[in-house]
Every structure is written in C-alpha cells, then in structure tokens.
Amino acid sequence: MGQWSYLAVMAFIVLGAGWLEVGLRTRVLRRWRRLLLSIVPVALVFALWDIYAIASGHWWFDEALITGIRLPGDLPIDEVVFFLVVPVAAILTLEAVRSATGLPVGDETQDAEGEGP
Amino acid sequence: MTYTQLAVLGVLLVVVWDLWIVRTRLLTRRLFWMAYPIIVFFQLLTNGVLTGFRIVRYSGEAIIGSSTPESSAPPAFGDGRILYAPVEDLMFGFALVVLSLTLWVFWGRRGIQREPMAGPPLPALVPMLARVGGRKPLAGDAQQ
Numbered sequence: 734m735g736q737w738s739y740l741a742v743m744a745f746i747v748l749g750a751g752w753l754e755v756g757l758r759t760r761v762l763r764r765w766r767r768l769l770l771s772i773v774p775v776a777l778v779f780a781l782w783d784i785y786a787i788a789s790g791h792w793w794f795d796e797a798l799i800t801g802i803r804l805p806g807d808l809p810i811d812e813v814v815f816f817l818v819v820p821v822a823a824i825l826t827l828e829a830v831r832s833a834t835g836l837p838v839g840d841e842t843q844d845a846e847g848e849g850p
Numbered sequence: 851m852t853y854t855q856l857a858v859l860g861v862l863l864v865v866v867w868d869l870w871i872v873r874t875r876l877l878t879r880r881l882f883w884m885a886y887p888i889i890v891f892f893q894l895l896t897n898g899v900l901t902g903f904r905i906v907r908y909s910g911e912a913i914i915g916s917s918t919p920e921s922s923a924p925p926a927f928g929d930g931r932i933l934y935a936p937v938e939d940l941m942f943g944f945a946l947v948v949l950s951l952t953l954w955v956f957w958g959r960r961g962i963q964r965e966p967m968a969g970p971p972l973p974a975l976v977p978m979l980a981r982v983g984g985r986k987p988l989a990g991d992a993q994q
Contacts, residue, residue, distance in 0.1 A: 840958025
C-alpha cells in the first residue's frame with residue numbers, strides 16, 4: 734500500500750463512521766462549531782503526547798508506510814489526521830446510539846448549575 | 851515516563867475530568883457504555899492494521915510487552931498485546947475518546963449547538979436497528 738497505508742486506515746474510519754451522519758441523522762457534522770470546539774483541544778493535547786512519545790522513542794513509524802510529511806516536533810501529518818478523525822468518529826458513534834435508542838447523554842437541558850449562557 | 855505510566859495516568863485524568871472537573875458524568879451513562887464497545891471494536895480493528903503491519907512500532911522499553919520485531923509482525927495476542935497492539939493503546943484510546951465525548955457534551959450543556967438533536971434514524975434502518983437491540987425512538991425521548 735506504500736506511503737498511503739496509514740491514511741488508508743484513516744479513510745476507512747471516515748467512511749465507517751461518516752455514514753452515520755446520514756443513516757442515523759446524527760447531525761454532528763452539521764453542528765461543526767461545537768464539533769471543532771470539542772476536537773481541536775483534544776488534538777492539541779494528544780499531539781503534545783505524541784511529540785513527547787516520539788522524542789522519547791516510545792514509538793516510531795515505518796517511513797515507507799506514512800506520507801513522510803512531518804510537522805514541528807517530528808510529528809507525522811498522518812498522526813494529526815488520526816487525532817482529528819478518531820474523535821469525530823467517536824462523537825458520531827455516541828450520537829448514532831442516541832439516535833437509535835433515545836437514551837439521554839447529559840446535554841438535553843440547560844446546565845442545571847446555571848453555567849449555560 | 852514510559853508509555854505504560856502515561857497511559858494509566860491518561861485514564862485516571864479523564865475519569866477525574868469527567869466525574870469531578872467538568873462533571874459531564876458521561877461515564878455514569880448507559881448510553882456511553884452502549885457506544886463504547888462499538889468504538890473499541892473499530893479501534894481494535896484499525897489499530898490491529900496499524901500495528902500488525904508495523905506501520906507503527908513500539909519500544910519494549912516503553913510498554914509492558916516486547917519491542918515490535920525488526921522483520922516480522924508482533925504477536926497477535928500475549929506479550930502485552932491485544933490484536934497486535936500494545937494494551938497501552940486501549941488506555942490511550944479510552945483517554946482520547948472520553949476527552950472528546952465529554953467536551954462534546956460539555957459544549958452542548960453550555961448551549962453551544964445543542965440543537966438540532968440527533969435522530970431519528972432513516973426509516974429504512976429502523977428494522978435493522980431494532981434487531982441489534984435498539985428501539986424506535988419515541989417522540990419526546992431526546993428531551994428527557
């Protein structure tokens with residue numbers, strides 16, 4: 734599969750979870766501001782963990798199986814895609830189960846402690 | 851710190867975050883524990899590809915098990931691995947997923963795009979969902 738191997742796995746996740754937006758009407762991508770507010774801080778935190786882990790030699794990558802594009806901190810762009818795609822897929826899954834079951838997840842009413850706007 | 855230590859710390863931090871800091875209490879919700887096995891299933895599948903084909907390789911110094919071998923796949927099970935991936939990856943994934951989901955719920959509670967709520971599924975999918983254990987949502991479900 735060559736240099737696209739890592740991103741091919743990411744594409745599988747995008748397709749595997751993306752259909753939920755249509756099939757289960759999750760309305761997650763449509764609420765993109767809330768989505769960005771949720772995933773960008775997470776991607777930053779985990780990018781820092783990744784940079785530390787790479788610098789410490791905890792893990793490394795087969796250079797032939799990733800794009801080869803690296804950000805500062807020696808962070809492969811493939812990993813950044815991972816930290817954006819996986820949280821979106823997780824949120825889509827949560828909302829899909831809500832769609833299918835009607836169970837509450839905690840955001841159904843204004844914050845009981847008055848923290849809402 | 852080793853990956854093992856960081857992964858355990860990551861799990862502890864997101865539990866404290868969810869239950870006591872932002873108090874989204876997602877970990878106490880039945881819905882979360884229905885969604886999480888689905889997420890873990892796909893994590894094991896995709897991470898199995900990333901680690902089994904050695905796209906990502908690990909140092910034995912950082913994990914419970916041994917280093918990813920130089921010229922062959924790591925064991926699928928045993929030696930601290932589950933479907934080729936170090937068990938630490940399950941903890942890393944838990945921290946990543948719980949942090950993402952709690953932030954999503956947190957912003958919803960703050961009134962950021964709480965609406966439009968999810969559902970109902972496309973009518974064509976409802977019989978399939980009923981078979982896998984779901985039920986057809988009733989009007990008003992999402993409000994409570």
